[in-house]
Amino acid sequence: MKKSKMSIASRFAALLLVIIALNGYAYYLILQNIYLQELKAQAQTVVGNVEAFGTWVAQGGRVWVKGKSSDSFLSQESFAQLNDSQEQVHFFSKNPALAQREFSEVVAKSTSPAKFRMTSQNVMNPVNAPDAFEITALSKVGFFSGGEYADFVGGDYRYAKAVYHKESCIACHGDASKAPADVINRYGSQHGFGFKTGDLAGIISVTIPARKLYESIWSFVGIKEIVLILTSMVLALWFVRSELIAPIKRLTQAAHDISTGKDMPIDTEGMDVNTKNELHQLTLAISRMKNSTNLAIKKMREAKTAAVDILAKAKVAVAKARDDSQDK
Numbered sequence: 576m577k578k579s580k581m582s583i584a585s586r587f588a589a590l591l592l593v594i595i596a597l598n599g600y601a602y603y604l605i606l607q608n609i610y611l612q613e614l615k616a617q618a619q620t621v622v623g624n625v626e627a628f629g630t631w632v633a634q635g636g637r638v639w640v641k642g643k644s645s646d647s648f649l650s651q652e653s654f655a656q657l658n659d660s661q662e663q664v665h666f667f668s669k670n671p672a673l674a675q676r677e678f679s680e681v682v683a684k685s686t687s688p689a690k691f692r693m694t695s696q697n698v699m700n701p702v703n704a705p706d707a708f709e710i711t712a713l714s715k716v717g718f719f720s721g722g723e724y725a726d727f728v729g730g731d732y733r734y735a736k737a738v739y740h741k742e743s744c745i746a747c748h749g750d751a752s753k754a755p756a757d758v759i760n761r762y763g764s765q766h767g768f769g770f771k772t773g774d775l776a777g778i779i780s781v782t783i784p785a786r787k788l789y790e791s792i793w794s795f796v797g798i799k800e801i802v803l804i805l806t807s808m809v810l811a812l813w814f815v816r817s818e819l820i821a822p823i824k825r826l827t828q829a830a831h832d833i834s835t836g837k838d839m840p841i842d843t844e845g846m847d848v849n850t851k852n853e854l855h856q857l858t859l860a861i862s863r864m865k866n867s868t869n870l871a872i873k874k875m876r877e878a879k880t881a882a883v884d885i886l887a888k889a890k891v892a893v894a895k896a897r898d899d900s901q902d903k
């Protein structure tokens with residue numbers, strides 16, 4: 576296999592970019608989860624408020640509102656004034672769901688980004704008829720945990736929380752023939768009836784405009800965050816450079832010196848024999864190797880000198896022997 580010619584530093588920098596990209600994506604997913612939980616928490620807060628408001632209205636059964644006229648009420652009472660004036664005083668009663676609808680209409684016109692409404696698969700007031708998301712939600716809240724259902728629809732986060740019928744609700748939403756006359760008078764006897772205690776009454780449906788995270792990424796990532804990311808990159812690169820690459824370069828030079836027989840000292844100052852630093856271990860090992868090589872070379876040289884010596888002596892001896900034999 577062909578080995579890459581790139582330096583460790585460049586390959587590490589490339590790896591670092593991949594790591595940062597993967598981490599960035601992971602952070603993005605985490606951010607998205609947090610954002611989703613945050614949207615859900617907002618929606619749950621809205622539902623909580625709507626339910627609390629309904630409970631407040633329900634404390635007196637209904638709330639009574641004084642006014643000249645109204646087109647949104649359950650029943651009406653008119654009284655003569657005590658101060659002999661001819662004008663009558665009118666009171667209009669509002670049950671919880673009706674008051675909640677009026678509340679939702681006021682909120683819809685307000686600056687609050689979160690809007691809500693109450694709807695049902697069987698609405699008493701046609702104004703409360705469910706839209707496409709709410710029809711899906713009504714069919715799904717029953718099966719989903721906690722009676723909740725949420726989805727993104729056209730840039731909005733939409734959340735639905737199931738509302739169940741209690742004993743007290745059945746007076747108006749049960750058998751139409753037993754429903755209060757004012758309910759029948761104003762809403763007829765066709766729709767919004769036939770429920771039993773424990774039935775799914777409907778949903779509180781919340782709509783919150785959702786931001787696309789990748790479009791608003793610069794509102795999360797500022798100068799501080801970028802500086803932190805760059806600093807961590809620089810730290811990692813600095814570590815690789817000073818702790819790995821620089822020592823490896825020094826060792827390469829030392830090995831090269833040894834191979835060419837140059838006797839340059841290897842710097843092992845401050846390195847402990849029992850060090851856990853792998854490059855210090857390698858440096859010490861190479862230093863030992865160099866010492867033994869030097870020793871071997873020295874011995875070889877001595878042996879060579881000795882051999883040359885012996886050879887010379889032998890030559891002299893041979894020559895002498897030859898002379899001697901010629902003399903005879």
Ligand code: HEC
Pocket residue numbers: 649670672673676693694695697698699700701703738739740741743744745746747748758762767776777778
């Ligand atoms: C006093 C009679 C009465 C009682 C009691 C009552 N409701 Fe209603 N409910 C109504 C009326 C009237 C409406 C229509 C309000 C409107 O005009 O928006 C309605 C509407 C609703 C709606 C909105 C969808 C639709 O049908 O228009 C839901 C959901 C609902 N009621 C649930 C409940 C639950 C749950 C309870 C018990 C906690 C309850 N209601 C008790 C009279 C009643």
